[in-house]
Amino acid sequence: MSGLSLRLHCTGEADFRLRLDCELPAAGITAIYGPSGSGKSTLLDCIAGLRRPGADSVVRFRDEYWQRPGSFVPTWRRRVAYVFQDARLFPHLDVRQNLHYALRRRHRDNGIGLQQVISWLQLDELLAHDPGALSAGQGQRVAIARALLSAPDLLLLDEPLANLDHTASQQCIVQLRQLADELDLPMLYVSHDIEEVSQLADQLVLLQDGCLVARGSLLELCSRLDTRLSQEEQAAAIVIGTVARHDPEFCLTELAVEGQPLLVGGNSHATGSTRRLRIPARDVSVCRQKPADSSILNILPVVLSDMQNDGASRVLLRLQLGSQFLLARITRKSAADLQLQVGDHLFAQIKSAALLMESTDTGE
Amino acid sequence: MSLSTTELDAIYLTLALATITTVLLLILGTPLAWWLSRQRAQWPAIIEAVVAMPLILPPTVLGFYLLLLFAPDTALGRAWEQLTGSQLAFSFSALVIGSVIYSLPFVVQPLQSAFQRVPHTLLDAAATLGASPLDRFRSVVLPLSRRSFVTAASLGFAHTIGEFGVVLMIGGNIPGETQVLSIALYDYVESLRFDEAHRLAAGLVIFSLVLLFLLYRHDRRDNWRVQA
Numbered sequence: 001m002s003g004l005s006l007r008l009h010c011t012g013e014a015d016f017r018l019r020l021d022c023e024l025p026a027a028g029i030t031a032i033y034g035p036s037g038s039g040k041s042t043l044l045d046c047i048a049g050l051r052r053p054g055a056d057s058v059v060r061f062r063d064e065y066w067q068r069p070g071s072f073v074p075t076w077r078r079r080v081a082y083v084f085q086d087a088r089l090f091p092h093l094d095v096r097q098n099l100h101y102a103l104r105r106r107h108r109d110n111g112i113g114l115q116q117v118i119s120w121l122q123l124d125e126l127l128a129h130d131p132g133a134l135s136a137g138q139g140q141r142v143a144i145a146r147a148l149l150s151a152p153d154l155l156l157l158d159e160p161l162a163n164l165d166h167t168a169s170q171q172c173i174v175q176l177r178q179l180a181d182e183l184d185l186p187m188l189y190v191s192h193d194i195e196e197v198s199q200l201a202d203q204l205v206l207l208q209d210g211c212l213v214a215r216g217s218l219l220e221l222c223s224r225l226d227t228r229l230s231q232e233e234q235a236a237a238i239v240i241g242t243v244a245r246h247d248p249e250f251c252l253t254e255l256a257v258e259g260q261p262l263l264v265g266g267n268s269h270a271t272g273s274t275r276r277l278r279i280p281a282r283d284v285s286v287c288r289q290k291p292a293d294s295s296i297l298n299i300l301p302v303v304l305s306d307m308q309n310d311g312a313s314r315v316l317l318r319l320q321l322g323s324q325f326l327l328a329r330i331t332r333k334s335a336a337d338l339q340l341q342v343g344d345h346l347f348a349q350i351k352s353a354a355l356l357m358e359s360t361d362t363g364e
Numbered sequence: 365m366s367l368s369t370t371e372l373d374a375i376y377l378t379l380a381l382a383t384i385t386t387v388l389l390l391i392l393g394t395p396l397a398w399w400l401s402r403q404r405a406q407w408p409a410i411i412e413a414v415v416a417m418p419l420i421l422p423p424t425v426l427g428f429y430l431l432l433l434f435a436p437d438t439a440l441g442r443a444w445e446q447l448t449g450s451q452l453a454f455s456f457s458a459l460v461i462g463s464v465i466y467s468l469p470f471v472v473q474p475l476q477s478a479f480q481r482v483p484h485t486l487l488d489a490a491a492t493l494g495a496s497p498l499d500r501f502r503s504v505v506l507p508l509s510r511r512s513f514v515t516a517a518s519l520g521f522a523h524t525i526g527e528f529g530v531v532l533m534i535g536g537n538i539p540g541e542t543q544v545l546s547i548a549l550y551d552y553v554e555s556l557r558f559d560e561a562h563r564l565a566a567g568l569v570i571f572s573l574v575l576l577f578l579l580y581r582h583d584r585r586d587n588w589r590v591q592a
Binding site: 048049050074075076077080081082084086088090091092101102106107147150156 | 485489490491492495500507508
């Protein structure tokens with residue numbers, strides 16, 4: 001079964017143009033990432049049919065044409081659900097009625113059940129409330145529940161966490177990730193927050209000025225030097241490791257990344273479970289010899305696979321660790337002093353590494 | 365003090381006219397108001413202007429043109445007579461048609477502004493949940509404009525009851541057929557029967573006051589609830 005095939009030409013306000021010709025996977029969470037004004041929301045609107053792109057545009061989902069020259073399937077007949085930045089709950093209905101609204105009009109009969117959604121998103125307490133009485137986080141949870149209950153084949157999310165505080169958005173991220181894993185529901189997730197994206201996404205699509213810049217797996221794209229991602233101040237590599245053991249004495253947890261030990265803050269993840277780690281480029285430095293008496297715990301042997309100037313004074317390094325990659329941002333002077341060459345064997349000193357979705361397991 | 369047959373007839377006729385007119389206005393005014401509320405182009409402003417005309421035109425002007433239009437020798441008059449077997453001018457049907465036109469702005473304007481206030485974002489959300497256009501209107505637009513429907517219906521009803529000029533021009537003054545309360549009152553005054561005139565006038569004042577009080581109270585309560 002193929003995915004979502006798009007050929008879009010769309011002209012918007014103030015000279016904005018969206019021009020895309022690509023095939024997106026219809027599985028897992030695909031993040032659409034780019035600065036504001038890059039066309040992310042316009043892209044979702046075209047997929048949902050809320051906006052009509054130029055007449056020669058094509059939108060095909062699996063084997064069904066939602067738009068092609070001469071035909072346009074209206075939004076309500078496309079089996080998509082949409083979670084907007086504002087929850088858009090119906091103000092004349094309470095939470096329960098909002099959920100029933102979706103349930104009565106669901107796109108398929110064999111969708112997820114009401115009780116399951118209510119318990120997943122912890123809505124029991126909220127059912128009798130009016131939307132006006134909900135906090136932003138609660139409202140967005142109801143909106144996600146409502147979208148799921150319409151039993152879509154594709155879930156579109158447009159910066160659903162933008163109005164939420166940190167705790168609420170972490171909670172939503174955890175829930176979305178679980179839903180994606182358990183429901184086998186493909187999601188397109190628009191965001192301009194790289195942290196959100198790195199916690200959630202399986203694949204990444206980079207948009208800029210209405211054009212697709214790059215796409216691929218999150219891990220690959222995050223460590224590439226030729227995209228905007230690595231040039232951002234908070235650029236970070238994502239690596240995957242397995243929880244090896246816990247050290248209660250120092251309150252640390254050891255992960256195995258490509259056979260190398262990596263220590264992070266103590267947590268209660270089950271040993272043997274696979275975790276994502278985010279390692280910011282600015283927190284990684286390199287040296288030729290393994291320092292013997294450093295305060296830095298994580299020093300890993302790596303191979304310099306690529307390097308690129310990052311502004312006038314800095315250099316961005318791509319470091320290979322087994323089959324995965326780290327990013328390091330150092331000064332251009334250091335790179336010159338160390339006479340760094342691609343292929344050099346180095347040691348990466350990692351000052352900080354954060355487990356993603358830390359809050360998932362606090363209750364487990 | 366009991367009401368005469370003429371007066372009872374006039375009351376019945378007035379209420380029937382107002383009720384039928386209001387029902388027709390809601391049936392015709394709702395789609396018109398919805399259509400007007402969705403137009404972004406400039407030209408529908410001419411339709412809005414035509415709808416609003418009865419607000420400023422002397423009712424006699426409207427009545428005069430309708431009288432000419434309803435005459436038995438016009439296309440409309442002839443068609444009506446062939447279809448129904450009776451003439452249109454000076455009939456109850458003519459009153460209904462005149463009242464619908466005369467009270468149209470009182471129904472269309474509140475509905476149109478209510479429809480414009482319904483956020484299109486909610487309609488988009490409903491569409492993504494699988495609601496067809498008609499379903500969206502029924503399940504989102506109608507409940508969110510409920511208040512304005514009450515306002516529109518009440519204003520249309522009350523305004524029809526208060527109608528005089530148009531009725532005078534196109535209805536004539538046939539007791540039991542086209543003589544509504546305002547005309548009966550006029551008759552009494554013309555023939556210096558002030559006691560009867562007082563009865564009808566006071567009755568209309570009280571009725572209008574009660575109706576408007578109920579309407580504004582309903583508005584107030586709802587306003588309050590929306591804010592709460």
